[in-house]
Amino acid sequence: MLPIREGFILSGILFTLGLIGVLVRRNLVFALMSIEVMLNAAGLAFVVAGTRWRQPDGQVVFLFILAMAAAEVSVGLALVLELYHQYKSLDTDAISRMRG
């Protein structure tokens, strides 16, 4: 049985790392990867909580998150491809024409 305290700390560290990646990396592909890390951190938290209370819900939600992440990545990668065609670059700071 996973110890819940360490599990949540690991999940928090992973989530923070992912968030830092999103905020720091300028390459869109890396940003997408960082989002994957954040999603998995959340999934890990569900699994840990599910084992703690001996409920299958945590595993079920993780499956949902996996499916959602797959969908998100497919859409995200399609957008990345299209953006690359348009801008010949994946730098998010360069793609900033929509502003007030």
Added chain:
Amino acid sequence: MLQLLWLVPAVPFAGALMLAIFGPRMRSKVVAVVGVGTIAVSAVISLLIAGAFLSAPPAAGADTQVLWTWIDVGSFHSAIAFYLDALSLVMVVVVTFVSFLIHLYSTEFMRGDEGYSRFFAYMNLFVASMVTLLLADNLLLLYLGWEGVGLCSYLLIGFWYQDPANGRAGRKAFIVTRVGDTAMAVGLFLLFHRLGTLRIQDLMHAAQSQWPIGSPYAIAAAALLLGGAVGKSAQLPLQTWLPDAMAGPTPTSALIHAATMVTAGVYLIARTHVLFELAPPVQLAVAVVGTATLLMAGFSALTQNDIKRVLAYSTISQIGYMFLALGVGAWGAAIFHFMTHAFFKALLFLAAGIVIEALHHEHNIFRMGGLRKELPVAFWIFLIGGCALAGLPLITAGFYSKDLILWSTANSAAGGMGLWAAGIAGVVLTSLYTFRLIFLVFFGPAATPVTRRPGRAMVIPACVLAFLSIAGGFDRAPFTAFMSTALPGFRDARGGVAEAASSTAAGFAFLAGLLAAWYAYLRNPALGRAAGRNPAGRLLHQFWFSDWGMDWLYDRLFVRPVVWMAAANKADIIDSIYDGLARMAALCHRFLSLTETGKLRWYAAWIAGGSAVVVAIVMFL
């Protein structure tokens, strides 16, 4: 025949509508036919109605025609209904008939003016409103006509709107009469509040049965109605608009600002005479206002140099006589003077119009002269009108009507010898300024060449009016008897003064004025110039010329403070609050739009930060 009554206002109204809508596309011949034709129909119908009314008087001497319900809210009912009795019949016949003559005259006077159809549309609308005012069965409908004639007066004074001075004169007339109209509206509210109806006849019966003589409500209501009458009839202290109203075309001055509209106040007081009889102080005030006005306007008329302004002041003065008659309870005499005044004053304005046209729009009487030989027709009709105005004894209608007023004043309970003497002094003044005008314009050396002679359409109406100015007053006994079916007869309270004595005094007063004018302006013209060099004389002249400084006073008291306040509040202090709200919203918008950088990572950071804040709030609060 009496069922045709509604056509008298309806036909001119239809004419006004037709001219307003199709007028600009009509040929001027068609405009003239519509403009004059509708008034002719109206005049003929009113004459036929008068014939029917006289040959078979309706029961109780009055006839009511209800057309439809206008307003019906709670206990307030108001109908579009016409009330015909001796008073309104005489007024309607005179108004439509004089209007017809003046419309006929206008077809030639206004020929070639670019606003030809507009002019006739306004004039027709005026006649419709005036007749509505006269025939109204209730005070609300009367008020509608009252405001309608005020509107037409405004439109016609500013008819030649390209000149800003004319627009100013129109606004002045509108605003000054509005002061009186407001008082009158408050009076209507008071009457409805206390007596619960606005039907004039019901109102009079209710007032008579509910209010004792001298009751405060009667005094307040009568005083407020007097305020309206004073404004519309250009009496003291609201007379300042009428001389400036002469900026309008001359037929307008003849019809609206001499013969008909300005006597609406006289009609209003006569119509509501019961209220005034219940309020003796107010009735006395009517007499005093009339007397003061007739003297002040007489002095002012002496000094004017614009032919139309002299006539305007004489109108104010003559309406002063009518007010005097109303004030002393000589109701019939006031209406009699209204009738003769409508004839001779319209005549004088038409003759003045002929002179002005002939001299290429010259208004200054000191640049006229010697027109007796150049324009003999104008001279004779002007002389007849002038004699009627001044009251040439035994011949003219004006003498008979004014004489009746003076005699009634001397013998009434409210009047007395003081008011009578003022009236006689007024006769001297009237005669003096009238013959000053005649001598300066038609005698002496010619000053300006005559460029245009009047055609038939201008001469014939003037001749008809000249005939009426003489014949209109000969037989006054039947008129007075007819009037007494609608208005109470004159009560001879003192009986001290015989009519012959009063008439003789008036005759000598006329003669005195005539001789003074003859001496000062024909025999010895140097006299006037000497008086002008004398500083005291010049000051007095200036004082009278400016209408006793009333315009100056009102300018300082009312116009300037209002203009100053408007200038001070140009930025609109209240509005700046709303402006501030708008400016704050714009500022917030600019601040928020700064956050929209287009940088994806910044957005992500904001979302993360915001989520952290929300989670913190949920957890710790």
